[in-house]
Amino acid sequence: MAPEYALWGFLTYKADVYSFGVVALEIVAGKSNMKFGPNESYVCLLDWALVLQQKGNLVELVDPKLGSEFNVEEAIRMIKIALLCTNPSPALRPTMSAAVSMLEGQTTVDEVIMDPSIYGDEYKFKVLREQLNQIPQESMDSIGPESHIRLSDAIWTGTSSTSAQDLYDPRNLDTQ
Structure with missing residues (x-):
């Protein structure tokens, strides 16, 4: 993305x-x-x-x-x-x-x-991954059609017909 x-x-x-x-x-x-x-x-x-x-x-x-x-x-x-x-x-x-x-x-x-x-830090991949890891699992599981995710000083607001359960949890990505 x-x-x-x-x-x-x-x-x-x-x-x-x-x-x-x-x-x-x-x-x-x-x-x-x-x-x-x-x-x-x-x-x-x-x-x-x-x-x-x-x-x-x-x-x-x-x-x-x-x-x-x-x-x-x-x-x-x-x-x-x-x-x-x-x-x-x-x-x-x-x-x-x-x-x-x-x-x-x-x-x-x-x-x-x-x-x-x-x-800046907002473009550094490691910083983004660490910030995603700070989101509690319960929050990831409960993200519904309307979500607000805070990374750095910006708040993402979006709507979707796809729930978090339909997608993957970015904290569980396997390395190869």
Whole structure:
């Protein structure tokens, strides 16, 4: 879920671009964004991808089940596009048409190195996970069609025909 939507309820077409980026990472890595964590320092696949980007070792993100049966250049291109799409700033994300054009090789992939440390606490994955863990289980079980969840200084208010029981409890995510 795009940070601007999760934190402040701002929903634009750039939120879809963000979601596409997450799905693209999941496809390349063969792992779920929220179920992946190589250790306690990294809480999701996107977090790990940012670290690998800083280290200059994006190929380590590729699903090991592929062995050597993949095009390294295409995998790196896909990861770089996914990272562009998941930029915390909606203004810096490409449009979907630009992302498709980059995937097709019609345009070059912009080199944007994101340093997770430059963003405020509300963008840090570990902080978000810890705040979710502070919500008592009873509260998660009783969330109904109208819910109010407080993270940082913002209160999310939403209505839905889906109850918390229809979804998963984010505190019970398994790491792989």
